[in-house]
Amino acid sequence: MKLNGSEIVIECLKEQGVDTVFGYPGGAILNIYDELYKHSDEIRHILTSHEQGASHAADGYARSTGKVGVCLATSGPGATNLVTGIATAYMDSVPIVAITANVGVSILGKDSFQEIDITGVTMPITKHNFIVKDVTKLADTIRWAFQIAQEGRPGPVLIDIPKDVTAAVTDYEPVKPEPVERSTEYIKEADLEAAIKLINKCKKPFVLVGGGAVISGAEKELKEFVDKVHAPVADSLMGKGAYDGGSELYTGMLGMHGTKAANLGVTQCDLLITIGARFSDRVVGSAKSFAKHAKILHIDVDPAEINKNILVDASIIGDVKEVLKRLNARIEDHRHDEWDDAVKALKEKYPLKYNTEGLTGPFVVEEIYRQTKGDAIIVTEVGQHQMWAAQYYKYSKPRTLLTSGGLGTMGYGLGAAIGAKVANPNKTVINIAGDGCFRMNMNEIATAARYNIPVVQVVINNHVLGMVRQWQTLFYGKRYAATVLNDAVDFVKLAEAMGATGMRVTTKEELAPALEKALSLGKPVVLDCVIDCDDKVFPMVAAGKPIDTVFDQDDLD
Numbered sequence: 371m372k373l374n375g376s377e378i379v380i381e382c383l384k385e386q387g388v389d390t391v392f393g394y395p396g397g398a399i400l401n402i403y404d405e406l407y408k409h410s411d412e413i414r415h416i417l418t419s420h421e422q423g424a425s426h427a428a429d430g431y432a433r434s435t436g437k438v439g440v441c442l443a444t445s446g447p448g449a450t451n452l453v454t455g456i457a458t459a460y461m462d463s464v465p466i467v468a469i470t471a472n473v474g475v476s477i478l479g480k481d482s483f484q485e486i487d488i489t490g491v492t493m494p495i496t497k498h499n500f501i502v503k504d505v506t507k508l509a510d511t512i513r514w515a516f517q518i519a520q521e522g523r524p525g526p527v528l529i530d531i532p533k534d535v536t537a538a539v540t541d542y543e544p545v546k547p548e549p550v551e552r553s554t555e556y557i558k559e560a561d562l563e564a565a566i567k568l569i570n571k572c573k574k575p576f577v578l579v580g581g582g583a584v585i586s587g588a589e590k591e592l593k594e595f596v597d598k599v600h601a602p603v604a605d606s607l608m609g610k611g612a613y614d615g616g617s618e619l620y621t622g623m624l625g626m627h628g629t630k631a632a633n634l635g636v637t638q639c640d641l642l643i644t645i646g647a648r649f650s651d652r653v654v655g656s657a658k659s660f661a662k663h664a665k666i667l668h669i670d671v672d673p674a675e676i677n678k679n680i681l682v683d684a685s686i687i688g689d690v691k692e693v694l695k696r697l698n699a700r701i702e703d704h705r706h707d708e709w710d711d712a713v714k715a716l717k718e719k720y721p722l723k724y725n726t727e728g729l730t731g732p733f734v735v736e737e738i739y740r741q742t743k744g745d746a747i748i749v750t751e752v753g754q755h756q757m758w759a760a761q762y763y764k765y766s767k768p769r770t771l772l773t774s775g776g777l778g779t780m781g782y783g784l785g786a787a788i789g790a791k792v793a794n795p796n797k798t799v800i801n802i803a804g805d806g807c808f809r810m811n812m813n814e815i816a817t818a819a820r821y822n823i824p825v826v827q828v829v830i831n832n833h834v835l836g837m838v839r840q841w842q843t844l845f846y847g848k849r850y851a852a853t854v855l856n857d858a859v860d861f862v863k864l865a866e867a868m869g870a871t872g873m874r875v876t877t878k879e880e881l882a883p884a885l886e887k888a889l890s891l892g893k894p895v896v897l898d899c900v901i902d903c904d905d906k907v908f909p910m911v912a913a914g915k916p917i918d919t920v921f922d923q924d925d926l927d
Contacts, residue, residue: 371543375505375536376405379469382512383413386547388440390414390431390792392424392785394451396444398484399471401536403442416792416821419813421448423785425455426811428466430786431793432459433772434747436587438519439466439789445473446484449530450491454779456526457495461776462608463585465524467515468492474534475503488530497525505538513545520550523672524585552586553671556687562696564684565667569701572641572665574709575601578624578653581608581775582646582670582690584768588612591694592645599643600704602713604632606647607756608775611765616744621717625653626911627757630720630920633911635713636661637918643667646690649679650776651914659916669693722761723922725905729878731755731830734899735762737881738800738828741889746798747772747790751783751807754836757907759802781810787825788818798826798889805831805855812864818894819869826888827870827896829861832903840906865896874898 373381379402383391391413395403406415418424421443428439443452449470459466473482489499498518502508508531515527569575577599583592589612596603596619603613604624613620622629624636636642642664647653654660657680666682668675669690676685686693724732735758738746744764750756750773765771772790774782787801808829818825830836835853842850865872871891875884875898888895908922 371541372539373542374401374539375508375531376401378505378508378542379512379531379536380405380409380413381542381544382509383440384409385513385544386438386516388413388438390416391440391442392416392418392427392431392789393442394418394421394424394444394448396448396484398445398473398533399442399448401533402469402471416788416817418785418817420811421451422455422781423788423811423814423817425452425466425468426458426782426785427789427792428468429455429459429464430749430772430789432464432466433786434769434790435793436769438516439464441466441468443468443470444484445471446486449486449488453491453495455785456492456528458774458777458779458782459526460495460497462774463524463581464526465519466526467519468526468528470528470530471536472501472530472532475532476534478532489528492528495526496528499528499530501530502535503532505535505540508535509542513547516547517550522553552689552692554688554692556673557693557696561684561686562700565686565697566701568641568665568667568684569599569643569704573706574638574640575599575706576636576639576642576664577601577603578636578642578644578647579603579605579609579612580645580647581606583609583612586646586671586690587768588646588691588694589768591691591698594698595694598698598701598703600706600710601643602635602710604628604636606650606653606775607760607773609647610760610771611768614766615764616766621713622722623760625917626655626913627761627907627909628917628920629722630909630922631713631716633909633917633920634716637663637916638712639664641665641667643669645669645694646671648675651679654680655911655915655917729876729881729899729901730905731758731901732762733878734828734830734881735759735802737885738802739763741882741885742798742800746770746800747794749773749783749787749790749799749801751801751803752778752780753804753807754840754905754907755802755804755830758830780807783807784811784814784827787827788814788823791823791825800826800828802828802830804836805829805833805861806835808861809859815865815870815894815896816868822893824892825894827894829896829898831861831898831900832905834903836905837907839903843904843906845912861896861898870894870896872896872898874900876900
């Protein structure tokens with residue numbers, strides 16, 4: 371059949387099972403939007419307040435479901451406004467497809483109105499990108515983009531389509547998508563044998579779980595593996611929920627704001643089994659001192675991650691779920707009672723704790739956990755509140771913490787929460803933000819209100835840029851340069867002005883009823899929780915220091 375480029379875009383999205391797209395129209399992409407209008411009963415379009423919100427919403431949709439998220443933007447500033455969201459998805463291996471339009475082929479490269487070389491701009495932050503100058507190649511390019519976004523280590527793909535290509539006509543035949551196969555081609559028998567030998571020989575094993583375990587859906591295989599090896603477990607920020615945070619073998623998060631039990635346990639172990647993690651600097655601290663008494667076994671789907679940040683003694687390259695299946699079939703049950711007791715003692719000696727006088731971030735997170743019974747999708751921005759959400763909410767299922775780990779994107783959470791709620795209408799979705807982060811993209815409250823998307827926006831409001839202020843307190847002589855936000859902004863009035871409900875909490879006693887009401891209203895709510903400006907996130911490791919130098923407030927007093 372004969373279709374124009376815009377019709378091909380929509381038909382290809384339907385082929386891929388896309389039911390929702392997030393975006394913002396403009397001149398260059400009008401043809402695609404006109405066609406999308408005709409198919410509004412098949413593909414829902416969410417008009418965000420800003421293109422960055424659209425990219426984060428596509429990201430939240432993808433992280434919470436495992437499916438590809440899709441966002442649309444016009445040329446020039448529309449396309450560049452997607453960049454932060456694309457980079458966020460790239461750093462955290464999130465499958466999104468960003469479709470942009472550009473000026474016509476004949477005026478490309480001539481500094482035309484709203485022209486930008488968006489493929490050049492996004493080349494370092496996409497898994498792959500395309501500019502389609504020939505309509506006959508459009509359908510196959512879109513299909514290829516979805517395949518690339520999902521296979522192996524997932525990531526974002528951008529397709530840029532000049533406006534005249536969206537109007538050009540060519541033959542189109544529908545194609546059923548091929549299933550995306552798990553990556554197993556690099557799983558070698560010798561690597562499996564080497565791993566099993568290390569596991570059988572060790573006396574003090576420790577398991578570090580990263581985001582790859584979440585992405586691969588390996589929670590069942592991971593639990594079986596941990597039970598067989600009988601090792602204590604820590605996770606990275608991105609690995610939350612792959613292993614049950616309520617398990618007695620769980621020690622907490624590892625790294626800069628990890629627990630003392632996790633940081634000291636990894637330092638003392640003799641085998642560190644790292645599953646789907648990339649040894650980020652925020653996890654390892656000093657690379658020279660990391661797991662200094664241990665052999666390291668690294669399991670990851672991406673060959674580029676092996677020996678990139680930390681030199682390892684053995685590795686298995688492949689999809690985490692598939693690798694663990696093969697290991698589980700061959701390893702025997704182990705017991706390490708003396709080691710178990712030692713790690714248990716660390717947990718008992720160094721529990722997480724915080725100041726219980728007055729309203730605090732940890733108290734807010736614990737109340738959220740209590741009222742949701744751990745059965746919610748928690749989204750965060752970046753900073754102190756993010757760490758409190760990682761420390762004090764117990765994640766028992768994967769894809770229940772959505773947060774910007776690699777890029778650390780302030781302004782990520784509200785758009786991502788909208789995407790997650792659209793994808794999971796029957797789940798409670800809560801975005802936890804600091805007041806500094808909330809200011810970045812708080813315009814997306816208008817989006818939530820426009821569509822009555824009932825996300826609960828919790829603002830941990832300390833009137834400062836809390837994490838930066840914490841560093842200024844500890845390492846910069848309390849010189850609070852550009853971190854004080856003590857102005858007249860009223861988030862309750864702001865919420866109401868945008869069509870949402872606003873509530874303010876200033877005491878511990880006010881929190882429970884306010885949160886209960888927020889969760890019951892069935893509409894977007896902003897809950898402004900005012901805390902002290904000098905509350906800090908502990909434990910902590912100074913940047914670049916060994917993780918066993920972890921300290922808390924008691925160590926400073």
